[in-house]
Amino acid sequence: MCGIVGYTGKREAYPIIIKGLRRLEYRGYDSAGVALVNEDGLKVYKKKGKVADLEDTLVGVNLHSHTGIGHTRWATHGEPSDRNAHPHTSQNGEIAMIHNGIIENYAQLKNELLKKGYTFKSDTDTEVLLNFIENIKTNNNSTLEEAVRIALRRIVGAYCILLVDKHDPETIIAARKGSPLVIGIGKGEHFLASDASPIIEYTKEVVYVNDYEMAIIRPDELILKNLGNEKQTPFITKLDMELAAIEKGGYDHFMLKEIFEQPTTIQDCLRGRLDAEAGTIIMSGIEKYIGQIMDAPRIIIVACGTSWHAGLVAEYIIEETCRIPVEVEYASEFRYRNPVVNKGDVIIAISQSGETADTLVAIEKAKEQGAIIVGIVNAVGSSIARVSHTGAYTHAGPEIGVASTKAFTAQLAVLTMVALKVGYAKGTLEKDRYLQLCKDLAEIPAKAAEVLKLDNQIKTLAEKYKDAPDFLYLGRGYNFPVALEGALKLKEISYIHAEGYPAAEMKHGPIALVTEVLPVVFVATKDNYHAKVVSNMQEIKARKGKVISIITEGDTVSPTLSDDVIILPPTDEILAPMLSAIPLQLLAYHIGVAKGYDVDKPRNLAKSVTVE
Ligand code: G6P
Numbered sequence: 001m002c003g004i005v006g007y008t009g010k011r012e013a014y015p016i017i018i019k020g021l022r023r024l025e026y027r028g029y030d031s032a033g034v035a036l037v038n039e040d041g042l043k044v045y046k047k048k049g050k051v052a053d054l055e056d057t058l059v060g061v062n063l064h065s066h067t068g069i070g071h072t073r074w075a076t077h078g079e080p081s082d083r084n085a086h087p088h089t090s091q092n093g094e095i096a097m098i099h100n101g102i103i104e105n106y107a108q109l110k111n112e113l114l115k116k117g118y119t120f121k122s123d124t125d126t127e128v129l130l131n132f133i134e135n136i137k138t139n140n141n142s143t144l145e146e147a148v149r150i151a152l153r154r155i156v157g158a159y160c161i162l163l164v165d166k167h168d169p170e171t172i173i174a175a176r177k178g179s180p181l182v183i184g185i186g187k188g189e190h191f192l193a194s195d196a197s198p199i200i201e202y203t204k205e206v207v208y209v210n211d212y213e214m215a216i217i218r219p220d221e222l223i224l225k226n227l228g229n230e231k232q233t234p235f236i237t238k239l240d241m242e243l244a245a246i247e248k249g250g251y252d253h254f255m256l257k258e259i260f261e262q263p264t265t266i267q268d269c270l271r272g273r274l275d276a277e278a279g280t281i282i283m284s285g286i287e288k289y290i291g292q293i294m295d296a297p298r299i300i301i302v303a304c305g306t307s308w309h310a311g312l313v314a315e316y317i318i319e320e321t322c323r324i325p326v327e328v329e330y331a332s333e334f335r336y337r338n339p340v341v342n343k344g345d346v347i348i349a350i351s352q353s354g355e356t357a358d359t360l361v362a363i364e365k366a367k368e369q370g371a372i373i374v375g376i377v378n379a380v381g382s383s384i385a386r387v388s389h390t391g392a393y394t395h396a397g398p399e400i401g402v403a404s405t406k407a408f409t410a411q412l413a414v415l416t417m418v419a420l421k422v423g424y425a426k427g428t429l430e431k432d433r434y435l436q437l438c439k440d441l442a443e444i445p446a447k448a449a450e451v452l453k454l455d456n457q458i459k460t461l462a463e464k465y466k467d468a469p470d471f472l473y474l475g476r477g478y479n480f481p482v483a484l485e486g487a488l489k490l491k492e493i494s495y496i497h498a499e500g501y502p503a504a505e506m507k508h509g510p511i512a513l514v515t516e517v518l519p520v521v522f523v524a525t526k527d528n529y530h531a532k533v534v535s536n537m538q539e540i541k542a543r544k545g546k547v548i549s550i551i552t553e554g555d556t557v558s559p560t561l562s563d564d565v566i567i568l569p570p571t572d573e574i575l576a577p578m579l580s581a582i583p584l585q586l587l588a589y590h591i592g593v594a595k596g597y598d599v600d601k602p603r604n605l606a607k608s609v610t611v612e
Contacts, residue, residue, distance in 0.1 A: 001074035001606040002086075002100035003027040004181075005198050006162045006172045009189020009219045013068035014058075016191070020198025021051045021072045023246060026400050026600070026607040027100075027194060028074025031085035035096035035164055036065035042166040044096050046071075046085035050601070066219075067170055069162040069192075071098035074606040077106070078123030088127040090134035091118055094166045095144065097133075099126040100194060101158035101179040102611045109154070129155065133163070145216055148173050152214075152227055158357060158610065162192060174215040175227075179610045180355050180383060181209040183222060185236065190217045194608075195379065196239050197246045197398060207234040208381050237381060245397045253593075254600045255401030255493070259585045260452055265396040265406045266578065267445040269413040276442035279435045281421040285374075285390040289346075292372050293418075294426045296346040299324050300339075300371075302331040302362045303350040304609065306404035306488065310376075310411035311350050312481035313577045317416055320574065321423030331358035332612065335365055343370035349391075350415070351375070352399055352407035353608040354382020361612070363387055376414050378407050392418065401600050402607045403492045405585045408485065409448070409578045416441060416575065440572045444579070447569045451582045454566055458583055461548065461564055462590030465519045471496055472510055472545075473584070474503040475523035476533050482523045482577045486584030493592035493599045503529075503536040516544040521587075522562075523580050526552035527573035537561040550580050 003024025007013040017034050032054040033046025045061070047054040051072055071086035078084035087096040103109070106125035109132050118131050129151065137147035144165045152159075158178030165171065174181060174192055184191035184199035184206050191199045192215075196206055207222070209215055213232060216223040224232040251257035273282050286293065293299075299318060301311035308330060315326040329339070331349075335358055341347075347366045351359050354377040363373045364387060375388030378396050385391060396410035420437055423429030429437075465471075471490055475483035484500035491498050501510050503522065514520065520540045524533045534557055540547055541561050549562040552570050559565045566583045568576075592599040 001028045001608060001610050003072040003194045004069070004098050004100050004160060004162055004192070006069040006174065006192035006217070007189070008067040008170055008172055008217055009186060010066060011189065013065045014063040017068050017070035018051065018055060020193055021070045023197040024194055025051055025072050026402055028072055028606045029601050030075045030080035031073045031082070032071065033085045033087050034068055034070040035087040035098070036063060036068040037164045037166060037169040038065040038067070039169060042089070042094070042096055042164065044087050044089055046082060046087065048080055048082050048085060067164060067172065069096065069098050069164055069172060076102055076611055077125045084122045084124050086126060088122060088124065088130050090130050092134060095130065095134055095163055097126065097130040097161055097163045099129065100160045100610060103129050103155055103159065104157035105155065129159070129161070144168065144173055145214070148175060149214060149227055149229060160194065170218050172217045174209065174217060176209050176213065177211045178357060178360070183207045183209060183215060183217065185222065188219050190219065190222060192217065196241055200239060200241050200246065201243050204239045205236050206239055207236055240380070241398060246400060253401065253589070255403055255405060255589055258399055258401050258406045259582065259589060261397070262406050262409050262582060263445040263449040263452070265410050266413050266448055268395045268397070269410045270417070270442065270445070273417060274438060274442060276438045279438055281417050281438070283392050283417060283421060285392050286418055286421055289372060289374065289390050290422065290425055292344065293346050293374070293422050295344070296324055297342065297344055299326045299346045299348060300341070300366070301326060301328045301348045301350060302334050302359055304331050304356050304358055306408050306485060307350040307352060307411060309481045309485040309488070310408055310415060311348070312484070313412055313478060314348070314415035314419065316478050317419040317574050321419045321429045322426055323428040331356065331362040335362040341366050341369040341371050345371045346374060347371045348374045348376060349384055349388060350411055351384045352378045352404055354379040354384040355608050355610050356384070357610045357612045360384055360387065376411055378410065402602055402605050403489055403588070403599070408581060412578050413441070413444070437572060437574065440575055444571065444575055447571060447579055448582060450569050451579050454583060455586055458566065458586040459590045462587055462594050465548070466494070466591045466594045468496065468517060468519050470513065470518060471498040472506070472513065472518060472520045473498060473500040473523065474506055474520060474536060476503045476529040477527055478573050478577055479523040479525060479527070479580055482580045482584065483521070485581055486521060486523065486588070489585055489588035490591065492602050492605060493588045494595055494597065495603070496591065503533050506536065507539065511539065511543070514540055514543040514545040516546070519546045519548055521584070522547060522549040522558070523584070524549050524551050524558055525568055525573070525576045525580050526555060526570060527576065534558060534561065550583055
């Protein structure tokens with residue numbers, strides 16, 4: 001969480017930084033700020049609220065400078081306020097710093113500094129680290145670079161920091177551990193950011209900074225060092241992202257654009273891998289480890305949020321097709337509860353951003369215990385992708401809307417291919433069924449396009465139900481995780497309380513909530529459990545709940561029990577979640593918009609949770 005941007009070069013820094021911050025707002029939008037340095041000194045401007053609020057306050061201000069840093073915040077230490085906004089300035093006013101992460105031993109450092117007479121203007125851990133650096137610099141009469149290096153050796157926690165010094169107006173000092181940092185290399189200029197989106201329109205050459213590395217950046221110079229002061233060779237990567245992918249392209253919101261991209265993103269994910277006619281699935285990362293995966297005594301899936309829901313679907317698919325026991329763990333629980341991980345266990349880490357702190361640390365720990373880590377990641381070059389032994393990218397392109405949509409269906413597409421490939425190789429998935437599933441999977445993009453034609457119908461439904469105070473989402477089997485995901489989407493975007501539940505389990509509690517005003521969304525596409533789900537519909541109807549059912553073409557029974565039906569094209573039950581998730585995304589989107597909320601930036605949330 002928190003987005004950081006930096007620039008040094010010949011252009012005006014402020015417009016580049018502000019544009020970059022707008023692109024990174026998905027990482028947090030509690031406050032925004034910039035620090036600009038030039039021959040006349042250091043200026044810091046910051047404001048509670050979104051980047052646009054900061055811009056409004058700066059109209060008419062002279063912002064001339066060729067070097068600067070900017071920040072968009074997701075609050076951890078200290079409430080969202082002007083005072084707690086970054087950049088922070090050191091006590092002597094000479095250094096400004098922005099930070100993404102959490103300094104865990106800040107209290108101890110703060111006490112040391114208080115004893116030395118330091119006072120603090122904010123409640124943040126960032127200001128503590130900054131004054132700690134300033135104190136080292138003053139006491140040792142050292143350069144800022146040296147002071148940062150010495151300070152970081154004492155830091156416990158996660159950080160990506162950028163600093164500028166009033167007396168050195170062409171230099172940015174950067175360092176990272178646990179929070180991402182990309183440096184864009186231009187001609188006589190450098191760009192820094194939390195991800196490549198602020199950089200893409202200026203240069204495609206980037207360096208992903210590693211943990212425990214520092215960068216000293218000037219217009220014509222990029223020096224990379226480890227914390228032992230040894231120079232490192234920057235590994236330059238070419239970005240394959242296009243600018244159009246991070247713009248709205250005529251849609252009102254990124255979320256809607258991303259929902260509508262799904263036929264393409266699922267296709268992109270299958271392209272070059274699945275050949276349904278030949279019955280082949282080529283995934284080099286999986287092939288390399290296929291022996292270990294087939295023989296794994298156990299697969300543990302770790303993830304958070306929507307990615308965790310994709311993991312639940314994958315559990316069902318892998319157990320069915322590969323006959324390997326699968327456990328699905330919240331990364332945050334897994335990393336702290338001393339789990340049993342044995343050599344040979346395979347850990348599948350699922351993450352859109354590839355930067356989620358809990359997922360990252362969970363897999364690092366499991367790796368130490370001898371597990372094989374398979375990363376299913378969207379963001380190319382991200383930390384989780386790099387820590388994993390192997391994996392497969394989801395190729396959904398940048399996802400900007402805070403609520404995950406296209407990343408989810410792409411994760412399902414990749415996980416399905418992994419399961420089919422391993423199951424077929426292992427012999428637990430029979431050839432006929434394997435070939436049929438390959439064919440059905442190849443048809444999913446076209447079927448997703450069919451589902452999107454229901455958009456107007458779903459918009460009307462959203463109007464009808466938008467004032468309900470609660471929603472219940474029910475499903476069985478493969479559709480149970482989809483019910484969870486539908487409820488999560490609604491909570492995130494429309495702030496309506498929603499619960500997802502296994503359809504049968506609702507008898508053990510949630511049924512008490514059913515009244516004539518409670519909308520109950522049944523994810524009830526045709527599958528082995530369909531008759532059972534229909535019985536659950538009867539139970540809700542008998543208690544006068546409002547039933548909205550997501551069903552398959554040809555189902556004549558569910559409509560008789562439903563107040564509203566959304567009819568999807570048929571597919572195999574294993575693949576149904578890729579289709580049944582889409583109307584739920586649209587429903588959440590349209591309810592959020594109907595209620596007048598900022599669906600791309602829902603309150604309190606951030607897209608990339610790089611704190612634990
Ligand atoms: C945040 C986002 C969710 C996402 C989750 C996991 O909560 O708002 O949309 O599902 O993090 O993120 P990851 O990038 O690891 O998939």
